[in-house]
Amino acid sequence: KGVITLDPGYKNTGSCESAITFLDGEKGILRYRGYSIEELAEKADFLEVAYLLIFGELPNQEQLDKFHADIKSHSVVDDDVKKIIDAFPKSAHPMGVLSSLTSALTAFNPSSVNVDSEEEMYNAIVRILGKFPVLVAWTMRKKQGLPLDYGDDNLGYVENVLKMMFKSPNKDYEQNDILVNALDKLLILHADHEQNCSTSTVRITGSSHAGLFVSLSAGISALWGPLHGGANQAVLEMLEAIKEDGGDTKKYMAKAKDKSDPFRLMGFGHRVYKNFDPRAKIIKVAADEVLGDLGVEDPILDIAKGLEKEALEDKYFVDRKLYPNVDFYSGIIYRAMGIPVEMFTVMFALGRLPGWIAQWKEMRMRKEPIGRPRQLYTGETLRAFTPIEKR
């Protein structure tokens, strides 16, 4: 007590106890509530995983049906939300729009703010799980000049997201199961990752008892940065730049290693994984499968594989234990699915939503105190005030 330990970036500071996600960075292990990410990505669907993260157990059919029905009963947003979307310039980045809209939902759903009982929490949770996909889809539709329409509530959660994003006024919408399965897997892989930057932001914002929706909005803002979720957009832009530049990966490897150059190899490195990122392994295989299934040939996939191979054999990267992370291959899949680059981090947010919710709920149910780090002051000691004419 009384001694302040300095730990910039909280590299060795635990902020909470948590029973949601287990991560062993040395061994490359990731588990949600004790289930391995490999098994969940193969056998579960996204809504089951969302239930697992939020409530601690895999749902039986009846529980899953009720959960889905409750979510569906909240899948319409106030019509005035369309006016807010229309007020944004078309050039607005979708992450800024999504964060603003998620915060704005509080105004239309004031009962979601003061949530103390489990029942009130449940209602706020199914509300946001219902409305968030609408915000995601409309953010993209606004960018593309498409009408802000709904999908079809008779569909599964992920199926409906895709329909809301891609249905067009000009032709009938046909569901593509390859896209559904690919998105389901990507969302599961992104669903939680213990106390990362955005999740810590959600927990610390919520710790002041600000409502769930604004806590999520804060998390979306944190996710936007290129060192965190924004890396998936940055990776694709980097690979695209390498391609335009003649495909010379060695040149970019050299840039990444040059300490006088701020350039970093996007999609490489991780604060916790120092051996491999298990999500990246699954996504690399999925990228090959999805592109093959869709019949898409993307030269960028070859550039990515070449870059990965070089980095894995390079002393700089080996010494620093830098491996491809979850964002290295995900953008290649999103692009093959027809999702615009600026939407990639929004897709990450859609996947991370259940994790953020689970972490917020755990923080509130454990009655954690308000998050309030200390500092070591390095400024001036006491000074006498100088009148303005004497400065």
Ligand code: CMC
């Ligand atoms: N390219 C080149 N050098 C790197 C990279 C990279 N991508 N990442 C780390 N380094 C170097 C860094 O310069 C430092 O070198 P030195 O010891 O000589 O000063 C060393 O490796 C350690 O890096 P750090 O920045 O101290 O590590 P960190 O734990 O603070 O940062 C990171 C982790 C993920 C922010 C960082 O690796 C990075 O910026 N990666 C690129 C962005 C990225 O892909 N982010 C997505 C992360 S995974 C998904 C998510 O979080 O959303």
